[in-house]
Amino acid sequence: MESENQTGVLEFLLLGLSDDPNLQPILFALFLFLYLVTVLGNMLIILAICTDSHLRTPMYFFLSNLSFSDVCFSTSTVPRMLMNIQRHSKAISYAGCLTQVCFVLVFAGVENSLLAAMAYDRYVAICHPLRYSVIMNPRLCVLLIVLSLTISVVYGLLHSLMVLRLSFCTNLEIPHFFCELDQVIKLACSDTLINNILFYLVSGILGGVPFLGIIYSYIKIASSILKMSSAEGKHKAFSTCGSHLSVISLFYGMGFGVYISSVVTDSFTNTAAASVMYTVVPPMLNPFIYSLRNRDMKEALRKLIIKPPFW
Numbered sequence: 001m002e003s004e005n006q007t008g009v010l011e012f013l014l015l016g017l018s019d020d021p022n023l024q025p026i027l028f029a030l031f032l033f034l035y036l037v038t039v040l041g042n043m044l045i046i047l048a049i050c051t052d053s054h055l056r057t058p059m060y061f062f063l064s065n066l067s068f069s070d071v072c073f074s075t076s077t078v079p080r081m082l083m084n085i086q087r088h089s090k091a092i093s094y095a096g097c098l099t100q101v102c103f104v105l106v107f108a109g110v111e112n113s114l115l116a117a118m119a120y121d122r123y124v125a126i127c128h129p130l131r132y133s134v135i136m137n138p139r140l141c142v143l144l145i146v147l148s149l150t151i152s153v154v155y156g157l158l159h160s161l162m163v164l165r166l167s168f169c170t171n172l173e174i175p176h177f178f179c180e181l182d183q184v185i186k187l188a189c190s191d192t193l194i195n196n197i198l199f200y201l202v203s204g205i206l207g208g209v210p211f212l213g214i215i216y217s218y219i220k221i222a223s224s225i226l227k228m229s230s231a232e233g234k235h236k237a238f239s240t241c242g243s244h245l246s247v248i249s250l251f252y253g254m255g256f257g258v259y260i261s262s263v264v265t266d267s268f269t270n271t272a273a274a275s276v277m278y279t280v281v282p283p284m285l286n287p288f289i290y291s292l293r294n295r296d297m298k299e300a301l302r303k304l305i306i307k308p309p310f311w
Helices: 025-050 058-075 078-087 095-128 129-135 138-163 180-188 193-226 231-264 268-279 281-293 295-306
Strands: 011-014 091-092
Touching: 011 078, 011 095, 025 058, 025 078, 025 281, 025 295, 058 078, 058 095, 058 138, 058 281, 078 091, 091 095, 095 129, 095 138, 095 180, 095 231, 138 180, 138 193, 180 193, 180 268, 193 231, 231 268, 231 281, 268 281, 281 295
Parallel strands: none
Antiparallel strands: 011 091
8 A cells, every 4th residue: 555656556545434343333324224215215206207297397307317316426435335334444446436536526517517407497487488398498408418417527537537647655544435536636645736726626617607507597586586476476486496496505505514614624524424414415315305395296206106107
């Protein structure tokens, strides 16, 4: 493990959430439960949308892709953590770490872009209802998905390949339960200026543009709703945005919390715990938010559970 350059690095060490051996079975059971709930909940959302003809709309098309992205996002981090706990090992190979960095960035980017696409969908539905079917046509919906995936893959590959130019010395301990790009860069003993500039510049653009798009969409939505004379119309318009607003608040709120935690504390345990809240909790809660706050989704899930399509 003692190495002077990247070609000699065999593995990194993921310190995880705790060194206490008595806590490892509890952590394993907890994260296994959270992961299974995440996968089951999101797969039910996807199945409900695919089997219910009433949900063949752009909003639910984006939601099904968001659920798939949530499953992939959790799968890129949690199974590796569970395997390390089970094997009583903290090691992850150099190639495995870079692969994990890439997948985490890709699916985080996809989720960010999908939330912006869903905000645009709500903007068109409320502000331009008569032109909704013309604007939000299937071709545009597929184009938005392909565009978000392409940009996110390029984003993930760019940062992963840039890590290859870095040299690593003897300290290869990552104070997280997964390989986070920022933490990997901090371990390098070579010049990381270019990596840091790219990380903050590209992340700022790819994170900021969708976020500003979401803000703009909801400013327009709020303006249109306030102009409605009917109280029932206002309530109906707000109700169509409630689930999406909750998911946005969870996603960006958790992300902001992780950033603040990394700035104000030097404790790796606190920082790792904050990362858990960002990478594990939102994908698990998103299905509950949409199923509990959306009447059409609740009805589709009820039909799916009572009479599965494969029976």
